[in-house]
Amino acid sequence: MARTVTTLTRFNMTSLALGLAFLYLPIVILVIYSFNASRLVTVWGGWSLRWYHEFFNDRAMLEAAWMSLSVGAVSATLATLLGTLAAVGLARGERFRGRALFSGMLYSPLVMPEVISGLSLLLLFVALNAERGFWTVTIAHTTLTMCFVTVVVQSRLTALDRSLEEAAMDLGCDPVRAFLLVTLPLIVPAIVAGWMLAFTLSLDDVVIASFTTGPGSATLPIRIYSEVRLGVKPEINAICTLVIALIAVIIVIASFASKLSSARGESAAPL
Template sequence: MARASNRLSRFNVTSLALGLAFLYLPIVILVIYSFNASRLVTVWGGWSLKWYSEFFNDGAMLDAASMSFRVAVTSATLATLLGTLAAVALSRGERFKGRTLFSGMLYAPLVMPEVITGLSLLLLFVAVNAERGFWTVTIAHTTLTMCFVAVVVQSRLGALDRSLEEAAMDLGCDPARAFLSVTLPLILPSIAAGWMLAFTLSLDDLVIASFTTGPGSATLPIRIYSEVRLGVKPEINAICTLIIALIAAVIVVASFASKLSREQGESAAPL
């Protein structure tokens, strides 16, 4: 039995190693070659930081990066506000009329192909004669990411003890004040995690942004895609490495915020 257990353990370790290599080896290679001194991405020419310098001197890339960050921050903020309100409505209003329809429409972007979402938003903006640019991309990304925020916040609201709000109202608070004073501090880490998730999804979106953007308002993923179509430059490796580092930092912070929210929810859950 022990020998079989050891063989199974080695098999599990090997499977895990192969899976991690399949997922992360291309990213590791990309990061290493971002420090390649050679202009040829397939030929190693020594260590260098010149491609990072090239990126910070590339006006078009910097404009696209600025556009992406402004869209990501704005859409994540709007998605967090709307998604939190939607989560509260679904968690605290179980019996309101049309709840099933509202829930289905809210979570539709989770399963809807991005091509369909992007095309439908494009047709909407054309129908209302909206000039495509910063705000159309922001609205599209808000539509995409709001459902993710709602899922995160609703899961935390479901773990809280509603008697805490009822106790606050028994002490003289109205429902709004009870929510702001009691519930909001408990779900704040999940709200922060939802914002970071929305920010990350907006930052790396390509499909929906390509449908809803206009001339002179290309996001960084669109700019990178247009450059890669003509051949991969070492500067692209440097840009992608910076994006990977940023998203990794956001994911780590979001994980800590989600863990804190879960611990607070468990401590506030009914015994």
């Protein structure tokens, strides 16, 4: 009798299959149509690389892509550094004054509407008289993505067996050496996954970048967004497919990292 309650029913299978199809089908269609030879997006004109060619000859688009990749790399690196430090403070710092404020500042950007973060950072940059462009976008993205890094690394740190680093200290390591020799190697996979996540989030953002960038330095999503507002263009399909391919590579690396991490410890980070 109990068996009927816990096993998979046909309803469960159907909802799962439909759900996954819903998540993936649009992306698959987009990728297929990026190889469409026809200018009309909806008419299939045979396979072709024409739109990729077009993209690689589109100077403005390439510049935007370069801007996005460099903003992504620099901000993800900064975010990983700061986010890991924050995670160490939260997971190992016990109680300290301002802890609630600290965790609040780190958790709320995860859900904060981007229009608010973007507008508030822009007003800060204007007040500081900072020239808007690469660095302002990078700082804005660092601020957002370091929170995601913190969550990933913190959940790894709390799952970690603390007796390991305590043993290292009993054996004469000072805390910093115990951290560098014992803790850090164990959380490297989470840190790698955090960097990847930060990079993809930065590569994805339209709203915050629109607020904080200056004239002449548009990121790729900003350009895609302004093209999309005018309608569907086959070249955009090609660009999107390239971005998806890049992200797929990143996901493979990140999941490899988290597999390493779960091989070494019990549970991997949730993201």
